[in-house]
Amino acid sequence: MATAGQRIVVIGGVATGPKAAARARRRDPHAEITIIEKGRFISYAGCGMPYCVSEEISDCYSLTHTPVGVPRDAAYFRNVKDINVLTQTLAVRIDRQARQIETVNIETQEHRLIPYDKLVIATGSTPVVPPIEGMNLKRVIRLNQLEDAINVCDLLGSCTLERAVIIGSGYIGIEMAEAFTRRHMQVTIVEMLPHILPRMLDPEMASFLTKHLRAKGVTVRLNEQVKKIVGDDQGNVSGVVLASGETIPASLVLVAVGVRPNIKLAQDAGLKIGTTGAIAVNEYLQTSDPDIYAGGDCVENVELLTGKKIYVYVPLGSTANKHGRVIGDNITGGQTTFPGILVTSVLRVFDYNVGKTGLNEHEARANGFDVVTALNPSPDSAHYWPTSKSVLMKMVADRATGRLLGVQAVGPGDGVKRVDVAATALTCGADVKHLADIDLAYAPPYATAIDLIQHTANIIRNKIDGLAKSITPLEVKEKLDRGDDFVWLDVRSPAEYEQMRIEDPRVKLIPLGMLRRRLNELPRDKEIITFCKISLRGYEAQTILEGAGFTNVKFMDGGIVAWPYDVVTA
């Protein structure tokens, strides 16, 4: 028989909790370990839920299975891990003095006291409920627990719903817009702010993605506030009423306006809550009570670039799992630290891969950085490779030091690889020269000889050195709106111009190969803004003109490909 060991109790059975428990077991074979979970399921992959709705994953229950298809249920935890699991059990009170948890079984209403030596709080988060009428109508849904996904799948399997309205354009809103579209529904996203994924992307990156969503049939309504949700006489939802008074018909409404940490249990027990509103923990993920640890969606994290405590309004499964491992160590005598996060996030949006790590331009400026940015649409593999696809990358760096601050990537190409490289570089405090020097893997199917992230870093280096002088599409748009006079020099070929062009009287076409011979066609007393398809030739044109003595020349970042406004196509 094993010696009686310390009692470890874990509240919350989705990601952090089971991971902490399993890790603790591996380090301490004699501990008595109990997981308390309010739902029916434990240890499931919540991030997979949108793909169950889209039917790309055929069975919601597969999210609870191990890689070899064994359900991770109470019996599994008992047999394999020697861990006791109580599902459908609510932890209602932590008695820190007596070191015990009061629980209620949701089905039997039975109360129970469970003693602990070490306690882990992994209570997760709950979707924010906006203060509007109609939230209780039938077919007004949220997506939080596996039960929610099962219910949506059952609903869509049992009747034909034609119109989905999604309130909020965060990760879940966007992922579900795709899922509902794949289920042949007409989807409208209603976003209060001026662009989608407002906590993730800068405006021009969001615009680029919005074009793709619209091309896939999703209606995107920006700057629109929802006043209320209305229903029919059966109590089913029938529409969403905007502040403007307009009603968008809806047979299903998904509310996805972010999540809020589940802190009540911790708060009632007198544990310290951070200024972000989530449970405060130190680098060991220890709460203000040294015997109580917390992790996952209920705690705040350190943002590595600013050192600030933040709460991320989106569940992050990767962080939750990392937390679990750290906690598992520390409740069994370890001294493992969790340094913090970069709020790296990635999602698939139809044919596009969308990712971000570190700070976007808006966040960097809000944190006081003097930034330099680059916008670079480049192929993800050799341009002559038959399946080469484009990635629009935006990079943000600190002007004085060249330190990398963040990367965003949107497009059909493999931007995710570059986001991971950027996350690694950010973690190490790399500057843009370090990034450009890295010996990244090159072969034509996988990259260009100078990888697109290094190419983007080089653009930043050229800007910092004063060699490349650029203007962002947003700045050009402001000039257009003001009616500024300038030469908008398109240096692409006539064939490219026919295919896609910006229709504006300021545009003048001189292909790059002709430019050195046609300099006399350009005024020396006017601002010249050059561009091409992606900005490589635009930059070349800028250097040619500067070399020829022109003094007021810039290239437009990202070229026509990254121009987020209207273009004329053949």
Next chain:
Amino acid sequence: MATAGQRIVVIGGVATGPKAAARARRRDPHAEITIIEKGRFISYAGCGMPYCVSEEISDCYSLTHTPVGVPRDAAYFRNVKDINVLTQTLAVRIDRQARQIETVNIETQEHRLIPYDKLVIATGSTPVVPPIEGMNLKRVIRLNQLEDAINVCDLLGSCTLERAVIIGSGYIGIEMAEAFTRRHMQVTIVEMLPHILPRMLDPEMASFLTKHLRAKGVTVRLNEQVKKIVGDDQGNVSGVVLASGETIPASLVLVAVGVRPNIKLAQDAGLKIGTTGAIAVNEYLQTSDPDIYAGGDCVENVELLTGKKIYVYVPLGSTANKHGRVIGDNITGGQTTFPGILVTSVLRVFDYNVGKTGLNEHEARANGFDVVTALNPSPDSAHYWPTSKSVLMKMVADRATGRLLGVQAVGPGDGVKRVDVAATALTCGADVKHLADIDLAYAPPYATAIDLIQHTANIIRNKIDGLAKSITPLEVKEKLDRGDDFVWLDVRSPAEYEQMRIEDPRVKLIPLGMLRRRLNELPRDKEIITFCKISLRGYEAQTILEGAGFTNVKFMDGGIVAWPYDVVTA
């Protein structure tokens, strides 16, 4: 008119040379810049050549085009870059005193003297010619310049060749094995050493890849030396004779046993040649003559992990391009450094992606490191994601410090992303904890919640901490060969066992979920080696047995998936 500027001469027009010239032009509009190239083509993507032979790229000439389809020929360089290009021109002598180059036009035999202020040597490399008979037979080919690819494509287009023999299993040999297979040829690779890609992969990783090559119909002959190449009475090659006397019939022979730097010009001019046999340069890529720079395949590089000078026996297009940018800076007054390389390399091999960065185990041990390794076959995305694919990763770290030393990845999954993350981490001197802490991008289509590279890093951490105790497949094989007695405990399910198993009397099957209840079936006085599919449950079994007081337990690294020897399948 532009002011007369300094004269920059670049010898070599493939990668480093044109890049250096173009970069110099952007920084110095007034320099007179000349590129001298011995071949017909300049500025082409040599790494794309195997895919021209495979017909995945339909036209060899597309390798000379810009992303928008403009040929990068002399006219292009003249018009766009104001750079003078002399093709079919051989640089025969550098006169450092007079600062001039003597050139010969290959067609006209015209001699010319070209003066320089700054000289760039980018003469590249030449395939090694093994000292065997028959190298001059027709259809005995090498792949070095674009002309070679054009000639092979013309040959395969004009007649049906049935059997290709490839001498050497480096990158080019392996890539061409696939290309010839795609052209419906029967391909045999002959490698002198005991495993393929001997400079890249450790033996078990190479074995794993060899299985895939064989499954695709390629014959791989290891430990075989070629004695001579023989021909028919038309002078066409007919076979390759091995040291054993055996003749392998061949209608085409590709010799790909590495490359040698083209140093003659530099050597004749008295420039310092490094101990590696390549041109010695400092961190500015400056030769022993301060006005002469060199880069690309003709110079030696610093290997970042050991600090040693190395010569890489394979052309690296990415390094060549980075060199070009650094040289372009420094010949125009810049002070840019090139820190070194990790010999990161990647290639596609049929359905597998194969990559490596940093040191493999063999290299790390040869450099005096006390290493700890992990072998981890894991899915590249959530296991329930329909297109999830497996990557076999091997990680090498320093035991004392946990510092990452290298990563190898082989398999159908996206190992290349992880190689790039590893290259970034290696550049920053990260240890395995740093690597495991990085906030990498997670969503089910792209990764697992704890990414496979972080999972591998955690295995190393567990080994260093003494929590995980493992034995490598190679060590198990040695035990088998010695006839050691031990229990080889397979903890998979009976269904998995039926599907694929190791047939050996020492194997005992106890599914993990039963293990805690069936401990009495296991001897306490014998070594127990546990395994499962990939080693996750094998590790779990090790901790269960240790928790139950067993003292001589290890899990087999990588499980049955990474077992490089025979298995029985259903």
